[in-house]
Amino acid sequence: MGQRLLAWVLTAGGAFGFLAAFTLTVEKIALLKDPSYSPSCSINPVLSCGSVMSTPQAAVFGFPNPLLGIAGFAVVTALGVVLLTGAVLPRWFWWGLSAGVTFGVVFIHWLIFQSLYRIGALCPYCMVVWTVMIPVFWYTALHVLTRGLLPVPDRLRRAARRVAGYHGVVLTCWYLLIGVLILQRFWLYWTTLV
Numbered sequence: 001m002g003q004r005l006l007a008w009v010l011t012a013g014g015a016f017g018f019l020a021a022f023t024l025t026v027e028k029i030a031l032l033k034d035p036s037y038s039p040s041c042s043i044n045p046v047l048s049c050g051s052v053m054s055t056p057q058a059a060v061f062g063f064p065n066p067l068l069g070i071a072g073f074a075v076v077t078a079l080g081v082v083l084l085t086g087a088v089l090p091r092w093f094w095w096g097l098s099a100g101v102t103f104g105v106v107f108i109h110w111l112i113f114q115s116l117y118r119i120g121a122l123c124p125y126c127m128v129v130w131t132v133m134i135p136v137f138w139y140t141a142l143h144v145l146t147r148g149l150l151p152v153p154d155r156l157r158r159a160a161r162r163v164a165g166y167h168g169v170v171l172t173c174w175y176l177l178i179g180v181l182i183l184q185r186f187w188l189y190w191t192t193l194v
């Protein structure tokens with residue numbers, strides 16, 4: 001994976017993720033001020049930020065989840081911009097980024113499961129975060145594995161190099177799987193719209 005591609009993924013993904021997290025935070029504050037407030041992303045019974053924001057899953061660590069996104073995506077965006085300048089970062093920095101994006105991708109998949117099978121509603125701004133977190137993780141993982149920035153066995157590094165040739169296919173399949181799960185979970189609702 002080329003550093004330039006990773007830099008653009010981090011910059012764009014970080015910026016979009018930051019905007020979504022910031023908007024969610026603003027909506028949450030408005031909801032706290034006025035419990036009758038209807039968030040801009042509450043469109044119908046399935047696409048409903050208000051339903052999601054009022055659950056315990058929306059504040060897993062004791063504060064609203066979007067605050068994690070504001071902090072994390074600000075760092076990701078800044079890192080992407082730094083990489084666009086051609087900067088070479090120390091190995092420890094890559095370890096930290098890898099740990100952060102791995103936490104992020106695991107957390108959003110837990111949130112996807114919660115949204116689909118526990119809450120029964122989707123938050124459009126949250127889905128933007130899901131959409132950008134996946135390539136941020138994927139391209140960071142490919143970069144650090146193929147460049148030898150993480151101490152992993154040679155066999156894993158060779159496998160990562162082979163998979164890197166199909167990076168877009170893997171990403172597309174990942175999105176399709178989530179799309180199918182969403183379609184399947186809310187099938188009865190979607191069929192009422194046609």
